[in-house]
Amino acid sequence: xxxxxxxxxxxPQKETHTLxxxxxxxxxxxxxxxxxxxxxxxxxxxxxxxxxxxxxxEKIAEHRPFYQITPLTDRLNYCSSPxxxxxxxxxxxxxxxxxxxxxxxxxxxxIMELARISDHLICNGILGVDxxxxxxxxxxxxxxxxxxxxxxxxxxxxxxxNIGRIGGFERDFNDIAFAKIRKFLKNFPPIMKExxxxxxxxxxxxxxxxxxxxxxxxxxxxxSWSGPILRxxxxxxxxxxNEPYASYQDFDFEIPVGTTGDVYDxxxxxxxxxxxxxxxxxxxxxxxxKEPKGVFHAEVPEFYLPxxxxxxxxxxxxxxxxxxxxxEIETPKTxxxxxxxxxxxxxxxYLVNDGGRSPYRLHFRRPSFINYQMYAPMSSGMLLSDxxxxxxxxxxxxxxxxx
Amino acid sequence: MEKLTNPSLIxxxxxxxxxxxxxxxxxxxxxxxxxGKDTITEVLKFLKEDKDLQFNYLTDITGIHYPEKELAIxxxxxxxxxxxxxxxxxxxxxxxxxPVIPTASNLWKGANWMERETYDFFGIQFEGHPDxxxxxxxxxxxxxxxxxxxxxxDPNRVDKKDYFFGR
Numbered sequence: 001x002x003x004x005x006x007x008x009x010x011x012p013q014k015e016t017h018t019l020x021x022x023x024x025x026x027x028x029x030x031x032x033x034x035x036x037x038x039x040x041x042x043x044x045x046x047x048x049x050x051x052x053x054x055x056x057x058e059k060i061a062e063h064r065p066f067y068q069i070t071p072l073t074d075r076l077n078y079c080s081s082p083x084x085x086x087x088x089x090x091x092x093x094x095x096x097x098x099x100x101x102x103x104x105x106x107x108x109x110x111i112m113e114l115a116r117i118s119d120h121l122i123c124n125g126i127l128g129v130d131x132x133x134x135x136x137x138x139x140x141x142x143x144x145x146x147x148x149x150x151x152x153x154x155x156x157x158x159x160x161x162n163i164g165r166i167g168g169f170e171r172d173f174n175d176i177a178f179a180k181i182r183k184f185l186k187n188f189p190p191i192m193k194e195x196x197x198x199x200x201x202x203x204x205x206x207x208x209x210x211x212x213x214x215x216x217x218x219x220x221x222x223x224s225w226s227g228p229i230l231r232x233x234x235x236x237x238x239x240x241x242n243e244p245y246a247s248y249q250d251f252d253f254e255i256p257v258g259t260t261g262d263v264y265d266x267x268x269x270x271x272x273x274x275x276x277x278x279x280x281x282x283x284x285x286x287x288x289x290k291e292p293k294g295v296f297h298a299e300v301p302e303f304y305l306p307x308x309x310x311x312x313x314x315x316x317x318x319x320x321x322x323x324x325x326x327x328e329i330e331t332p333k334t335x336x337x338x339x340x341x342x343x344x345x346x347x348x349x350y351l352v353n354d355g356g357r358s359p360y361r362l363h364f365r366r367p368s369f370i371n372y373q374m375y376a377p378m379s380s381g382m383l384l385s386d387x388x389x390x391x392x393x394x395x396x397x398x399x400x401x402x403x
Numbered sequence: 404m405e406k407l408t409n410p411s412l413i414x415x416x417x418x419x420x421x422x423x424x425x426x427x428x429x430x431x432x433x434x435x436x437x438x439g440k441d442t443i444t445e446v447l448k449f450l451k452e453d454k455d456l457q458f459n460y461l462t463d464i465t466g467i468h469y470p471e472k473e474l475a476i477x478x479x480x481x482x483x484x485x486x487x488x489x490x491x492x493x494x495x496x497x498x499x500x501x502p503v504i505p506t507a508s509n510l511w512k513g514a515n516w517m518e519r520e521t522y523d524f525f526g527i528q529f530e531g532h533p534d535x536x537x538x539x540x541x542x543x544x545x546x547x548x549x550x551x552x553x554x555x556x557d558p559n560r561v562d563k564k565d566y567f568f569g570r
Contacts, residue, residue, distance in 0.1 A: 051538060054539040
């Protein structure tokens, strides 16, 4: 970008200085290190260092039976772990050729869209904080709490949810969960409107974000970007539409796209996706009413982990429980790639199976990892303060970055 | 433009590369074929730049290790044609003692980190890569940990002995 002369550290002509941004800097919201060469306040060049919270999930996955890999996926993008859980379940179901009932699909859609909302809420809230507006963040955190309460009602956990089983859910959504979802759908839109009123036409916010870190669609595709940041450049690629999973084809929703791919567009695209997610949840609740009650998993006893009380009281359940836990189930020796639209983009699972207890090889196509690699190149020539809000708007989650 | 399907894609590929690619398989509808390291750049370039194919999106690059095979190290590419909404998977197998393959980062800038990750975990050398360093593991590491011969945990660890846990 800028043809800046590079001098060694001892050179008397050296006018730039090196700034170590991160690994733990309050403005980076995670463990990201960037060694930046600065000319005053302008970045000349940068090098990203990642891997600070690498936990070798792909290696661990080679030693775990399928159902024990779900908790690993929680810890990828921990802002929207239900999407990761569902993505993994659906990968295994694709491998085992399990057809889930429609009701299960709609339940999954509800939980995934709630997760998407909470993911986008935190990203846009934090973007506000980084531009100096704290109020919106506090408004949204309360709503995220309500989403977490819904998770809690469904699975008992809040952040690392471990929701669901291969074949469906561990239990049905109870009445309180449905009531909480309905309450959220009623109470959240006014707050979201208020949040948008705070930012969308706010002149300070627009001047701060518009035109910052603009990316054209060709570059974004060349860097394999996906998710809201790709759509902000104007490419309408969304896995939910391109390769519908969990019956997304039954729903009526739009894919918002931007035009310039700058920070403002990413913000607007995420806000608009939140509205679309609400639309999807409303439709899913309607559709669930028409489905037979009490169905929350596919009838595949040889793959679906049975309820604990059945294991103690029912011979078949005990046998299948033993076989599943000990990894004695028969699985096809083949490979499968399944992608879901995560909070940050295409979250892919590439699973190579050799029929054994655990995957022969499992690779996570992590959108944060792939999106983040453009960060250092695109930062050169940028002001440091712009680079900070650029990082917020990329919504890079350290857990997904490092796996 | 006619919509691209797996049979028409196979036809195009075999017309162009004949015996340089293996017979394609279609596990779960995803066209999969193997090729050699000498042809991989040409195959990727053809898939990306051919007007009727337009596999313009590099979804993923990763590696795999089959220690019992002669060509033990595999590199796996997932490409996606956003124009036709179709995916393809390409595999290249390399000998474990000399896993060298040309880089794809000249075609897609996004290949840079994917190849660094693959190098980091499998030790695959991507020739022509601008910056082939470790990415997730520490720079001092001497092994390529995703190869099958390395156990999940260091067997010499002393802090996980059974007697600490009353076993």
